[in-house]
Amino acid sequence: MLAERYILLNEIVVPFCGEFTDVVTQDLVLVEQHGVGDPKNVYPEEWALIASSVAKRQNEFASGRECARKALSKLGIHNFPVLRDHGRAPIWPEGVIGSITHTEKYCAVVVGYNHNISSVGIDAEIVGRIDKQLWPLLFTQSERDQLSCLTTSSQSLLATIFFSAKESYFKYQYPIAKQWVDFQDVTVRVEANSFSIHPNGQFNNDLTHGRYCYSLDTNIVKTIIVGIV
Ligand SMILES: CC(C)(COP(=O)(O)OP(=O)(O)OC[C@H]1O[C@@H](n2cnc3c(N)ncnc32)[C@H](O)[C@@H]1OP(=O)(O)O)[C@@H](O)C(=O)NCCC(=O)NCCS
Structure with a gap:
């Protein structure tokens, strides 16, 4: 609200x-989540990225991956671990663009296909x-x-x-x-x-x-x- x-x-x-x-049209899927993420929902390949991080970072990361999971499933993509590149940017499935943000108790992920959209932040x-x-x-x-x-x-x-x-x-x-x-x-x-x-x-x-x-x-x-x- x-x-x-x-x-x-x-x-x-x-x-x-x-x-x-307002700017999330039919080209994009936005998933927002309030609350803290559960590290149990993180895939093992993803967990390897933050296994040695502090609990706060692990929780934020988990909520990001939970939202990413929900958002990708709305594009028909399931069970895809979101890893990261050398610049720490999330690696999305081929043909997909997306972005992640998290604060202590709020997280959002936006994804879409790259047909009409070059990138999103x-x-x-x-x-x-x-x-x-x-x-x-x-x-x-x-x-x-x-x-x-x-x-x-x-x-x-x-x-x-x-x-x-x-x-x-x-x-x-x-x-x-x-x-x-x-x-x-x-x-x-x-x-x-x-x-x-x-x-x-x-x-x-x-x-x-x-x-x-x-x-x-x-x-x-x-x-x-x-x-x-
Ligand atoms: C990378 C950065 C932008 C992340 O922003 P933040 O407010 O600290 O944290 P947020 O929770 O909003 O975003 C974190 C997510 O950004 C994404 N991210 C990190 N690096 C990224 C990059 N190079 N490109 C795209 N996305 C990136 C990741 O998905 C990360 O979450 P994850 O590690 O859990 O996957 C910030 O830490 C940073 O390094 N800023 C310095 C550069 C900058 O902002 N310059 C502004 C000049 S215009």
Whole structure:
């Protein structure tokens, strides 16, 4: 359920009325799960990836794989262990694109066939976790200028949207470009329901054509980027 909250952007009050699902059309399957994952549901090949990790990471990983299982089954694909590549990106079945995100008690996976969609990136972040001291590292000058005009609570929300949008963009572009993207390489512009990504300076991987959406679900900001072929 969407919380009725507002944010002040460029002196305009913008309602959070976007739905995470707005850009998930019939091309894609989105599975969301609240709660903690159960490591017992992880396949042995998958477990080998996180066997030595701390319990919190194992639980998050398990919820990601549980959602991935449900999402792939809606595409008619069963019993497929989702491993990861050298860049830690999930390896999907041939012809499938997808993305995973998890916070402590929320997880989402989106998958689809690559006929009309080039790639997808999703991210979820709990509002209020971005320390102001990290702004110079995470945000460009123009993003910081926007943040500095806001009240503390709006700062907290917008900083979370900026951060989540960049994480989604990283996950979206990586499977295509196999490229590391630094937080200063792109600037996020937020509009009502939507956002856009703008390359800075030398950085230009020209992958910005797609559907973009952010939403606020209780205290979790969710962002999604769907690349159109
Ligand atoms: C990889 C990263 C984006 C993950 O985001 P996060 O908010 O920490 O964690 P989330 O739970 O939302 O996402 C984790 C999932 O991302 C996916 N992921 C990891 N690396 C990935 C990559 N290179 N490409 C695509 N997806 C990736 C994985 O499925 C992972 O879950 P799993 O390990 O359980 O399979 C983040 O840790 C990171 O390294 N960021 C630095 C780079 C960056 O974001 N730059 C932004 C500039 S635009």
